[in-house]
Amino acid sequence: MQDFKEPSAALEETTEAGPASRPARVPLVYPCGEAPLAGTVKEIVPGVLWLRMPLPLSLSHINLWAVRDGEGWAIFDTGMHTPATVDAWQALVGEGAPLGDYGPSRVLVTHMHPDHVGMAGWLTRLHDCELWMTRQEYLNCRVLAADTDCQAPIEGVDFYRRAGWDEAALEHYQTRFGGFGMMISPLPQRYRRLRDGQVLRIGEHDWQVVVGAGHSPEHACFYCAELKLLISGDQVLPRISSNVSVFPTEPLADPMHDWLESLGKLRQQIPDDVLVLPAHDDPFNGLHARLNHLEGSHLRALDRLQALLGEGPKRAVDVFPALFARKIDSGVLSLATGESLANLNYLVERGRVVVNEDSDGVAWYVAASDFVEV
Numbered sequence: 001m002q003d004f005k006e007p008s009a010a011l012e013e014t015t016e017a018g019p020a021s022r023p024a025r026v027p028l029v030y031p032c033g034e035a036p037l038a039g040t041v042k043e044i045v046p047g048v049l050w051l052r053m054p055l056p057l058s059l060s061h062i063n064l065w066a067v068r069d070g071e072g073w074a075i076f077d078t079g080m081h082t083p084a085t086v087d088a089w090q091a092l093v094g095e096g097a098p099l100g101d102y103g104p105s106r107v108l109v110t111h112m113h114p115d116h117v118g119m120a121g122w123l124t125r126l127h128d129c130e131l132w133m134t135r136q137e138y139l140n141c142r143v144l145a146a147d148t149d150c151q152a153p154i155e156g157v158d159f160y161r162r163a164g165w166d167e168a169a170l171e172h173y174q175t176r177f178g179g180f181g182m183m184i185s186p187l188p189q190r191y192r193r194l195r196d197g198q199v200l201r202i203g204e205h206d207w208q209v210v211v212g213a214g215h216s217p218e219h220a221c222f223y224c225a226e227l228k229l230l231i232s233g234d235q236v237l238p239r240i241s242s243n244v245s246v247f248p249t250e251p252l253a254d255p256m257h258d259w260l261e262s263l264g265k266l267r268q269q270i271p272d273d274v275l276v277l278p279a280h281d282d283p284f285n286g287l288h289a290r291l292n293h294l295e296g297s298h299l300r301a302l303d304r305l306q307a308l309l310g311e312g313p314k315r316a317v318d319v320f321p322a323l324f325a326r327k328i329d330s331g332v333l334s335l336a337t338g339e340s341l342a343n344l345n346y347l348v349e350r351g352r353v354v355v356n357e358d359s360d361g362v363a364w365y366v367a368a369s370d371f372v373e374v
């Protein structure tokens, strides 16, 4: 039931200029130089290639990674299903092309957002190989794709009305609903399951699956200790902070808790000396500094939000100034609302904020007067 006309790339953009996500003060190091053009590759270390695909969004690109896997290449993430991405993939595979005649040997997808999973069905069918995903990402993707051309559900309308949307915004939501399937090639009907902690032998090296959550339900990262590489998807990005949202299917979800917990887990499980290969922007060194910065900026945003709610009751749509520096227009309203609710639910869950619904079904949040920080 998610409103995914704006895919994840745009979600990340939502908070780019926000106070919660200024670039890290500890400078990160970007050692890989210029990004490859679409349809070309750049070698990161022997047997690991950087690919980049265009996106028809304000965020212009997604990075993909190819790891030597016997005669072929294991592909990590796939690009959005657009004519430009199809062209780029066609230039990558074939005699004399960067990925050779054999091309993809398997397709691994970090999470279900269309810029990551969009070409997975197309690639696995064309190259007769398997799709590897975590179970929640695979099944959620199938559910969202099944909403294509469906009418917006009443639960979705109620959810956004409760957040404070006006009639025009609710109307807009209903006309845009069900766009997710338009951005992806249909998934194959079976897949190989990725699990947290699992070790995959890919070519000459072992890659460990490290699952995070908050941005999406069961996001896979891939860590190779021998090569000191981390394919991070959207779980860690160097310059923008990933969107963390509540959606109408689970209105009381607490994804901010999952997100903060995942930042800690990555810091604990992955050493600082890796080269991070993120889905957006450039490969970087400085993983722990980035994780620390992200955690600190989220915690500060939560404190700002609580202080704002100390001034009197507010709706989800009233708290944007505490969380985002940019103006929230209709194009990013659902993303900003989802992220505001992630922050509000986090505070409600911990007794820092209380919520009451008025007779119109709109939720009003106010700081708990008796809350004492311990």
Ligand SMILES: [Zn+2]
Pocket (backbone or CB within 6 Å): 008, 009, 111, 113, 215, 216, 234
């Ligand atoms: Zn994403």
